[in-house]
Amino acid sequence: MKKVLMWLDDNLEILLCGLLLTAITVVMSIQVIMRYLVGQALPWPEELSRYCYIWITFLSIGLTIRTGSYFRVTAIIDLLPEKLHKVMEIFCHLVNLVFFGACAYVSIDIIATVYNSTQSSPAMRIPMYFVYLVLPVGMFISVFRTIQMLYLNIRALITGNDLKGAQTEAESIIEAIESENNDKEDQV
Structure with a gap:
């Protein structure tokens, strides 16, 4: 487990975004085949691709937080001493x-407003709250990843390690807790 x-933890956003990107590729390939070989375009592939792209955008926010690859201006922060730099990271x-x-x-x-409106998408006729559901999903993943990075940055500040060292230490703590829980379950 x-x-x-x-x-x-390492791959959730990558997996979801990869599946959605694969869906876009497959659906748009089918659309090209239908349009140019069969001569009859399908009405829904562009809409599905647009919604998949929106989901990818919001799901990838958590990924950029976890990897530290989101856009930020660090010109002034990079001039600070290492300890103050870590404090500023925590503040950010x-x-x-x-x-x-x-x-x-x-x-x-x-979501509640869209759900109550009973609005559906033009081509696929799916309820629009399915599309809008990415807002809370993406934001809650972002909150989770931000808390995760806060924890790792605070651990790095306290222990004097870099962020990778804090992450390894956090994984060791999790392993120790799980081992202790497994020992308790074995005794019962």
Whole structure:
């Protein structure tokens, strides 16, 4: 179970975005074949591809947080001493946490409004709340990843390790807790 959770921690967003990108590729290839070889275009592939692209956009926010590859301007922060640099990283993650938390909170109201409107998509006739569901899903994943990075950055600041060292230490703590829980289950 631990290996599955660790794998999901490392690859959840990559897996979901990869599946959606594959769906876009397959659906648009079918559309090209239908349009140019059969002479009859399907009405729904562009819409499905658009919705998949929107899902990819919101799901990838968590991935960029986890990998630290999101866009940010660090010209001034990079000039700071290492310890103050780590403190500023923590502050930036706190600001991100407030922003993503607010977005997650607001997105729930948006979903409720869209759900109550009974609006459906033009071509596929699916309820639009399925499309809008990516807002809270993406924002809650972003909140989770931001909390994860906050924890790792605080651990790195306390221990004096770099971020990778803090991540390895966090994994060791998780393994110790799981081992202790497994020992308790074996005794029962």
